[in-house]
Amino acid sequence: xxxxxxxxxxxVLWVAFGFGVNRFLxxxxxxxxxxxxxxxxxxxxxxxxxxxxxxxxxxxxxxxxSAGRFxxxxxxxxxxxxxxxxxxxxxxLLVVARAAEFSDVYLVDARSGxxxxxLTSNATPKPAHVELNAWSFWPHLAADGSTVIFGYDGPxxxxxxxxxxxxWSGPLTGKLESKQWTDPTQYTxxxxxxxxxxxxxxxxxxxxxxxxxxxxxxVATVAKPGAPPVYLTAEAADCGEPAVSPDGTQLAxxxxxxxxxxRMELIPLVNGVPGVPRVLVDNCLCASPAxxxxxxxxxxxxxxxxxxxxxxWWLNKATALTPALPKQVTTNLDFDATSAPVWAP
Amino acid sequence: xxxxxxxxxxxGALGAALYFSPAIAAAFQDFGHTIRHQALASPxxxxxxxxxxxxxxxxxxxxxxxxxxxxxxxxxNEVLTQSMIxxxxxxxxxxxxxxxxxxxxxxxxxxxxxxxxxxxYLHGGxxxxxxxxxxxxxxxxxxxxxxxxxxxxxxxxxxxGVDVVAGNPVLDDFxxxxxxxxxxxxxxxxxxxxxxxxxxxxEALQYVxxxxxxxxxxxxxSVRQQQVLLALRAKAKxxxxxxxxxxxxxxxxxxxxxxxxxxxxxxxxxxxxVSLSNVKQVVLLAPYTSGQFIGAQDxxxxxxxxxxxxxxxxxxxx
Numbered sequence: 001x002x003x004x005x006x007x008x009x010x011x012v013l014w015v016a017f018g019f020g021v022n023r024f025l026x027x028x029x030x031x032x033x034x035x036x037x038x039x040x041x042x043x044x045x046x047x048x049x050x051x052x053x054x055x056x057x058x059x060x061x062x063x064x065x066s067a068g069r070f071x072x073x074x075x076x077x078x079x080x081x082x083x084x085x086x087x088x089x090x091x092x093l094l095v096v097a098r099a100a101e102f103s104d105v106y107l108v109d110a111r112s113g114x115x116x117x118x119l120t121s122n123a124t125p126k127p128a129h130v131e132l133n134a135w136s137f138w139p140h141l142a143a144d145g146s147t148v149i150f151g152y153d154g155p156x157x158x159x160x161x162x163x164x165x166x167x168w169s170g171p172l173t174g175k176l177e178s179k180q181w182t183d184p185t186q187y188t189x190x191x192x193x194x195x196x197x198x199x200x201x202x203x204x205x206x207x208x209x210x211x212x213x214x215x216x217x218x219v220a221t222v223a224k225p226g227a228p229p230v231y232l233t234a235e236a237a238d239c240g241e242p243a244v245s246p247d248g249t250q251l252a253x254x255x256x257x258x259x260x261x262x263r264m265e266l267i268p269l270v271n272g273v274p275g276v277p278r279v280l281v282d283n284c285l286c287a288s289p290a291x292x293x294x295x296x297x298x299x300x301x302x303x304x305x306x307x308x309x310x311x312x313w314w315l316n317k318a319t320a321l322t323p324a325l326p327k328q329v330t331t332n333l334d335f336d337a338t339s340a341p342v343w344a345p
Numbered sequence: 346x347x348x349x350x351x352x353x354x355x356x357g358a359l360g361a362a363l364y365f366s367p368a369i370a371a372a373f374q375d376f377g378h379t380i381r382h383q384a385l386a387s388p389x390x391x392x393x394x395x396x397x398x399x400x401x402x403x404x405x406x407x408x409x410x411x412x413x414x415x416x417x418x419x420x421x422n423e424v425l426t427q428s429m430i431x432x433x434x435x436x437x438x439x440x441x442x443x444x445x446x447x448x449x450x451x452x453x454x455x456x457x458x459x460x461x462x463x464x465x466y467l468h469g470g471x472x473x474x475x476x477x478x479x480x481x482x483x484x485x486x487x488x489x490x491x492x493x494x495x496x497x498x499x500x501x502x503x504x505x506g507v508d509v510v511a512g513n514p515v516l517d518d519f520x521x522x523x524x525x526x527x528x529x530x531x532x533x534x535x536x537x538x539x540x541x542x543x544x545x546x547x548e549a550l551q552y553v554x555x556x557x558x559x560x561x562x563x564x565x566x567s568v569r570q571q572q573v574l575l576a577l578r579a580k581a582k583x584x585x586x587x588x589x590x591x592x593x594x595x596x597x598x599x600x601x602x603x604x605x606x607x608x609x610x611x612x613x614x615x616x617x618x619v620s621l622s623n624v625k626q627v628v629l630l631a632p633y634t635s636g637q638f639i640g641a642q643d644x645x646x647x648x649x650x651x652x653x654x655x656x657x658x659x660x661x662x663x
Contacts, residue, residue, distance in 0.1 A: 010349060010352065013353075014352045014353060014355075014356040015356060017353050017356045017357055017360070018356030018357055018359045018360035019360060020360070021356075021357040021360035021361050021364075022360035022361065022363055022364045025360075025361060025364040025365075025587050026364065026587070028585060028586075028587035029585075029587050029588055029591070030583045030584055030585055030587075030588050031583070032504045032505045032580060032583050032584065032588070033503065033504070033505070033584075033588050033591050033592075037505075100533070100534075101533060101534040102534070103536075130518070130532060130533055130534050131518035131519060131532070131534065133534055135516070135536050137538070153516060153536075156518075158518070161517075161518070161519060161557040161558060162558060163516045163517070163518050163557075163558050164514075164516065164558070165514060165516070185560075186560070187558055187559060187560035188513055188514075188559075188560055189513045189514025189515060189516055189539065189558070190514060190516075192514055192538070192539060205539070207513045207514065207539075209560050209561075213561060213564070213630050213631075214512075214568075215512060215513040215559075215560065215561065215565070216512075216513075217513065217539065238512075240539060240540060241540055254540060254541070256510050256512070256541075258512060259510070259621065260509070260510050260572055260575050260576070260621060261510070261621060262510060262540075262541050285508050285510070285541040286541065287540050287541040287542065288540070302541075303508060303543070306579070306580065306582075306583045307505055308505065308506055308507065308508040308543045308580075309543055310542075310543055334543065336542075337540065337541055337542040337543060338538040338539075338540055338542050
């Protein structure tokens with residue numbers, strides 16, 4: 001009887017040991033494998049609170065970050081992924097709904113998330129010809145309060161492989177695709193990230209081929225539709241994603257010098273003329289800078305660890321000679337790095 | 346007493362074997378394939394294949410990375426190699442050189458005749474692709490790794506996605522909708538916006554595969570493929586032996602290599618220790634190549650007088 005009991009105990013110990021070895025190996029998996037997915041913003045508590053309200057996009061949902069917590073704005077997923085919010089008329093946002101093969105601009109209530117108006121119709125009525133769909137991205141309301149500046153790859157003919165984004169504008173209350181501002185370099189992807197200037201022009205990132213056969217980006221301004229671009233950054237710097245401070249005197253850009261690392265630079269603007277660039281954050285994967293309403297600090301998105309998910313970062317005193325060190329606002333979220341935050345008072 | 350200890354050893358081994366079972370299955374199916382080298386002096390298909398000794402651990406080696414559009418348009422292994430990247434890895438100096446070989450490069454194939462280099466794999470699988478590269482470029486290939494479309498997607502998803510600085514907007518109105526669509530000949534629209542971003546496997550595939558709207562044609566795609574490889578390298582530094590089962594399971598039947606699972610495991614820290622500044626990226630733009638129309642097809646004519654000195658600067662001549 002004792003022998004049987006001993007054997008039974010030994011068997012249990014052997015099985016437990018084998019199971020333990022298996023679980024030990026399981027526990028040695030890297031975080032990349034065990035935590036591939038990020039948390040939902042509404043389920044986390046950020047490190048600290050920012051004044052005002054910040055709108056951000058994650059996994060196709062638009063979130064409002066206010067008083068230290070995130071709220072899902074509840075925009076219907078039927079229209080696609082909700083990205084690239086921008087402040088419109090008081091209490092309203094311009095937002096892009098990106099579907100699989102087209103995207104449209106919507107006017108949305110900033111508080112309730114209710115759709116007020118669909119401003120574009122980029123889905124082709126000919127489903128068999130997907131190439132006739134169009135993209136609209138980066139909508140912004142111009143200083144006149146009635147014109148929308150945005151990126152658009154239409155109108156489409158479907159007769160060529162060539163497709164590019166250009167800067168367009170139109171009335172908030174009428175046909176958005178009314179005026180083409182820029183003439184992009186063909187087969188480069190085109191002109192992107194347009195931001196209206198207080199004086200009536202537009203600042204944007206323009207892609208072109210350089211002498212080394214690399215496609216690089218330069219931040220440029222254009223005074224009116226059809227006017228030639230005036231470059232603000234050097235070709236070698238390969239800068240894009242411009243963000244202009246509320247008073248129009250500072251320009252934050254993301255530069256890569258055609259490498260796989262980035263840096264955030266600050267360029268003073270005096271009557272539209274660029275000063276000497278200053279690196280704010282170096283050797284990062286930083287993206288999508290956005291100014292605070294008072295023009296003192298910047299928000300941007302960048303990974304905080306090797307999972308690579310983009311978090312919200314805050315850089316206070318961005319225009320000071322010695323800016324504050326960047327502070328990580330969120331952890332384990334996964335914001336869309338091509339959708340810049342927007343910071344409202 | 347020995348029996349009791351042996352029981353613990355066996356139960357532990359069983360626990361480990363169960364854990365590594367996907368890797369063990371992959372080791373038989375996908376890993377450890379043999380490269381049958383063909384003699385350099387005899388580029389004809391009848392040349393007797395030879396097995397060369399393995400690279401000593403720690404020594405520099407050359408690996409040929411192959412990627413194929415193995416969608417439903419193709420049957421079995423009868424596919425082209427849309428991507429060919431010759432990489433030289435020096436573990437001692439932690440330096441890597443990546444040379445993208447244009448798929449349209451018009452070269453003598455080791456299987457006979459002259460054609461685009463992406464046809465080599467179609468006409469004889471990986472051995473012919475390797476032999477063609479060895480013969481034409483005068484280099485020795487120590488290892489190879491082939492990956493299919495789904496393999497790349499699953500690999501990237503298995504490591505939680507990759508971080509890439511998209512160098513320019515990649516728009517394509519005629520991107521092949523050959524994964525999950527009704528017909529492998531369907532098309533779809535893709536738009537990868539520029540700038541730093543986190544890409545899923547599918548997004549990364551779109552980024553490296555799109556070719557219709559790039560001024561640099563296939564060269565632009567080669568640059569993007571190298572960018573995603575660099576992004577995977579960044580992830581490699583965090584991976585360990587315990588992660589191999591998940592990765593092997595993700596790529597089943599969409600990946601083959603001559604390397605063993607152990608060798609791949611040993612490569613992970615090497616890849617992770619290579620800094621971006623130590624990676625040399627080479628693309629054979631003009632004047633190394635020039636566009637021609639030969640045999641009713643657009644091809645790239647190689648300028649061997651320029652290419653070979655460049656290649657042998659980074660890859661030791663065979």
